[in-house]
Amino acid sequence: xxxxxxxxVLIEDERVLCxxxxxxxxxxxxxxxxxxxxxxxxxxxxxxxxxLILLDIKxxxxxxxxxxxxxxxxxxxxxxxxxxxxxxxxxxxADEGLKLGAEAYIMKSKTVPSEIVERVTTRLKNI
Amino acid sequence: MIGLIxxxxxxxxxxxxxxxxxxxNRKSVIHITLFIFSLAFAGAIGSNYLTSYFTKAHQVLxxxxxxxxxxxxxxxxxxLFISNFPERKLVISPKKVGFTVALxxxxxxxxxSPWLFTKVEISGDNVIASQGPAFFYFIVVFMYYLxxxxxxxxxxxxxxxxxxxxxxxxxxxxxxxxxxxxxxxNVVMTLIFKNSRLILLTNAAPLIFIGTVGYAIIKHRLxxxxxxxxxxxxxxxxxxxxxxxxxxxxRLESAAFKQAIPPGSWGPIVxxxxxxxxxxxxxxxxxxxxxxxxxGLYNYQATLEGLGRKLTFTINLSEIVDSIIKTIKGAMRxxxxxxxxxxxxxxxxxxxxxxxxxxxxxxxxxRNNFLTSYLIQSRKPVLYQELESLQTNGNGDKGEIxxxxxxxxxxxxxxxxxxxxRDKLIGIIVLGQKxxxxxxxxxxxxxxxxxxxxxxxxxxxxxxxxxxQQFNRTLEQKVDEQTSEIKEQNTHLQELIKMxxxxxxxxxxxxxxxxxAIRGLLSxxxxxxxxxxxxxxxxxxxxxxxxxxxxxxxxVNDLLDAMELEGGYLNFDFAxxxxxxxxxAIMEELRPNYDKKSLYLKLVKPKDPLPKIEAxxxxxxxxxxxxxxxxxxxxxxxxxxxxxxxxxxxxxxxISDTGIGIPKTDMPRLFHKFSRGDKSSYQxxxxxxxxxxxxxxxxxxxxxxxxxxxxxxxxxxxxxxTLPLTQPSLPKQALKA
Numbered sequence: 001x002x003x004x005x006x007x008x009v010l011i012e013d014e015r016v017l018c019x020x021x022x023x024x025x026x027x028x029x030x031x032x033x034x035x036x037x038x039x040x041x042x043x044x045x046x047x048x049x050x051x052l053i054l055l056d057i058k059x060x061x062x063x064x065x066x067x068x069x070x071x072x073x074x075x076x077x078x079x080x081x082x083x084x085x086x087x088x089x090x091x092x093x094a095d096e097g098l099k100l101g102a103e104a105y106i107m108k109s110k111t112v113p114s115e116i117v118e119r120v121t122t123r124l125k126n127i
Numbered sequence: 128m129i130g131l132i133x134x135x136x137x138x139x140x141x142x143x144x145x146x147x148x149x150x151x152n153r154k155s156v157i158h159i160t161l162f163i164f165s166l167a168f169a170g171a172i173g174s175n176y177l178t179s180y181f182t183k184a185h186q187v188l189x190x191x192x193x194x195x196x197x198x199x200x201x202x203x204x205x206x207l208f209i210s211n212f213p214e215r216k217l218v219i220s221p222k223k224v225g226f227t228v229a230l231x232x233x234x235x236x237x238x239x240s241p242w243l244f245t246k247v248e249i250s251g252d253n254v255i256a257s258q259g260p261a262f263f264y265f266i267v268v269f270m271y272y273l274x275x276x277x278x279x280x281x282x283x284x285x286x287x288x289x290x291x292x293x294x295x296x297x298x299x300x301x302x303x304x305x306x307x308x309x310x311x312x313n314v315v316m317t318l319i320f321k322n323s324r325l326i327l328l329t330n331a332a333p334l335i336f337i338g339t340v341g342y343a344i345i346k347h348r349l350x351x352x353x354x355x356x357x358x359x360x361x362x363x364x365x366x367x368x369x370x371x372x373x374x375x376x377x378r379l380e381s382a383a384f385k386q387a388i389p390p391g392s393w394g395p396i397v398x399x400x401x402x403x404x405x406x407x408x409x410x411x412x413x414x415x416x417x418x419x420x421x422x423g424l425y426n427y428q429a430t431l432e433g434l435g436r437k438l439t440f441t442i443n444l445s446e447i448v449d450s451i452i453k454t455i456k457g458a459m460r461x462x463x464x465x466x467x468x469x470x471x472x473x474x475x476x477x478x479x480x481x482x483x484x485x486x487x488x489x490x491x492x493x494r495n496n497f498l499t500s501y502l503i504q505s506r507k508p509v510l511y512q513e514l515e516s517l518q519t520n521g522n523g524d525k526g527e528i529x530x531x532x533x534x535x536x537x538x539x540x541x542x543x544x545x546x547x548x549r550d551k552l553i554g555i556i557v558l559g560q561k562x563x564x565x566x567x568x569x570x571x572x573x574x575x576x577x578x579x580x581x582x583x584x585x586x587x588x589x590x591x592x593x594x595x596q597q598f599n600r601t602l603e604q605k606v607d608e609q610t611s612e613i614k615e616q617n618t619h620l621q622e623l624i625k626m627x628x629x630x631x632x633x634x635x636x637x638x639x640x641x642x643x644a645i646r647g648l649l650s651x652x653x654x655x656x657x658x659x660x661x662x663x664x665x666x667x668x669x670x671x672x673x674x675x676x677x678x679x680x681x682x683v684n685d686l687l688d689a690m691e692l693e694g695g696y697l698n699f700d701f702a703x704x705x706x707x708x709x710x711x712a713i714m715e716e717l718r719p720n721y722d723k724k725s726l727y728l729k730l731v732k733p734k735d736p737l738p739k740i741e742a743x744x745x746x747x748x749x750x751x752x753x754x755x756x757x758x759x760x761x762x763x764x765x766x767x768x769x770x771x772x773x774x775x776x777x778x779x780x781x782i783s784d785t786g787i788g789i790p791k792t793d794m795p796r797l798f799h800k801f802s803r804g805d806k807s808s809y810q811x812x813x814x815x816x817x818x819x820x821x822x823x824x825x826x827x828x829x830x831x832x833x834x835x836x837x838x839x840x841x842x843x844x845x846x847x848x849t850l851p852l853t854q855p856s857l858p859k860q861a862l863k864a
Contacts, residue, residue: 017644
């Protein structure tokens with residue numbers, strides 16, 4: 001698929017990080033729509049039908065696992081690859097996320113924005 | 128010749144017994160009277176023998192007179208003896224004694240006078256003594272005292288109780304046996320069977336009589352005369368029956384076969400015959416005696432067996448003790464019975480159950496150490512009737528025995544029976560006396576000891592069982608207690624583990640979030656990404672880097688503070704501080720935040736200025752700032768009022784906001800690490816979550832208290848901090864120690 005046309009939704013309630021990833025994606029020529037929190041993210045996903053979703057786990061209104069469950073339950077969104085992008089420890093969380101249907105588990109503190117762009121690009125190319 | 132030897136032996140024996148009795152107690156009236164009686168008896172028998180020994184008429188008359196002289200001194204002393212019995216001291220009136228002595232002297236004088244027996248004529252073997260005019264008077268006096276003695280004896284047997292009754296029974300039995308002896312050999316044998324060879328056995332009568340009477344008053348102890356009579360009776364009846372049968376056979380044979388069997392062979396025949404029938408006959412007689420005269424003994428056996436059966440059926444102490452008391456009391460027909468058991472907690476013998484004892488008397492034996500040590504030592508029952516001899520012959524403390532005697536007599540106890548298990552005295556059975564007032568006999572004691580043995584084992588088993596039950600109960604209870612304690616601890620531990628893991632999760636998340644922002648933004652800067660941004664956007668991102676760094680720094684500092692507070696590593700240097708100054712400074716710092724949201728921030732001071740308080744100003748400020756800062760964070764309309772006041776030795780800081788309030792369910796965990804009210808987390812996730820935890824620890828260090836109240840969601844919150852005016856002069860560490 002053509003990278004320029006691909007649409008990625010970021011569901012993240014930390015404003016600083018949202019802005020940071022948005023800038024990096026835009027500078028890399030990727031389209032990133034940021035949703036502030038779980039409910040907003042779900043609504044955005046339904047509306048925008050993204051090609052990939054970056055999903056935070058620890059969110060105060062609706063946590064990432066719950067969002068993931070609902071995404072996987074939606075026939076129209078079920079096939080959209082989801083990368084969990086989180087600062088929660090990997091222990092237990094990664095397994096649960098993968099079990100629920102996420103494709104990747106990325107630790108924000110261990111991954112700089114350029115690496116995330118790279119992984120997203122690679123994945124989008126394979127769609 | 129044989130007659131002479133027999134008579135001499137009898138006379139000497141009787142005299143010997145008479146002296147033994149006298150030396151036993153030379154001051155006792157009954158000993159003296161019996162001594163006189165015995166001597167007279169011996170004299171009468173001796174002289175009576177000599178009457179037939181002489182052949183000349185004047186000699187015979189002389190010995191008849193001497194015999195009568197002795198005979199006259201026989202019955203009056205015996206009467207005095209019975210009258211005075213059982214007292215050792217003289218209790219009969221001197222008038223009576225004088226009268227009796229006068230009559231006796233009269234009889235004595237008559238005996239040697241020519242008016243009792245006038246003359247003796249001898250024709251061949253026949254000796255005919257002619258009675259004089261005084262003979263009637265003499266016989267009347269003799270018989271008067273004999274009959275009166277016997278009547279008095281029987282009356283006394285009826286009215287007395289216990290040992291005395293037993294002693295009197297001995298005397299009566301002695302009389303009866305010796306009279307029976309005389310009657311049998313003198314009358315039955317001579318008159319009916321025309322056999323006078325055994326008449327010599329009559330001489331044994333005084334021996335039997337004096338022997339039994341002497342035994343009764345000197346040595347008697349715990350022997351049931353009825354048993355002696357029974358045994359003697361059985362043996363005697365056995366011998367008599369054998370002799371009678373032998374004689375009958377001899378007569379029949381002589382009449383029918385004209386002495387076909389030579390008289391010389393009769394000896395071996397009778398011997399063989401008696402060997403064959405002796406034992407079966409004895410058994411038969413014993414059975415008859417047991418059946419008709421001593422039914423009590425049979426009951427005892429049955430009683431013992433019955434009790435044994437009952438005791439094997441139960442392990443319940445109360446039932447066992449009941450059975451023991453009922454059995455003993457019922458079988459022996461006692462007026463009272465009780466059981467004391469050793470109580471290990473008080474190291475004392477305590478009344479377990481009593482029947483018939485007067486409550487008000489108490490059982491004063493309980494604390495009688497002499498009794499218990501004596502029972503342990505002797506392993507034998509203590510009898511009230513024996514305490515006297517114990518007092519004179521025993522080696523125990525005389526005073527203690529006297530005390531025990533008093534105790535036993537006060538509660539009317541007659542026997543203390545030890546319940547022994549090995550050499551431990553586990554209890555005492557205390558018994559009163561028989562309702563019939565009879566004395567306890569050796570047989571009774573044998574039964575009681577047997578019962579006590581059974582009872583000891585049963586009681587000990589029951590107590591062991593009780594102890595095990597008790598132990599089981601305590602054990603169960605202990606286990607239950609400890610289990611629930613462990614469960615509680617376990618729940619607590621699991622809560623702690625959960626809290627710890629939550630803490631780690633949240634702490635790592637809180638640390639990583641600013642860290643990932645700083646690292647991400649720095650990596651973009653290094654990549655030259657920011658150069659592509661507008662100047663404004665570039666500056667914005669740089670500002671965010673700093674904000675994130677600050678946030679990280681705050682969290683790290685809070686974490687470290689919390690750790691130090693928890694570990695007690697922070698050093699609090701208390702010094703006098705003006706609380707309003709601190710509050711004013713905090714308000715100045717936070718006012719811009721309040722202004723931004725258009726919230727008010729007021730300070731209300733008391734009329735009288737507050738005194739300085741002892742505090743660590745740096746930490747106290749941190750804690751209070753946290754509260755006032757929180758109030759702003761969770762308030763969107765209205766504002767915060769800080770009110771200062773004094774209450775006794777404390778100052779009170781009340782921080783009231785008009786914010787979102789706190790639901791009741793959130794209250795308990797507010798001061799935990801990383802805990803926020805559920806609602807609050809919508810809005811402010813950039814805090815460390817440690818603020819309230821740290822604040823509470825700081826207030827705690829100041830020995831202050833925090834109270835939070837909120838009327839409900841949306842109705843605001845009031846945090847009330849109370850701080851003491853002064854702090855203890857000693858350092859905290861020393862206080863803790």
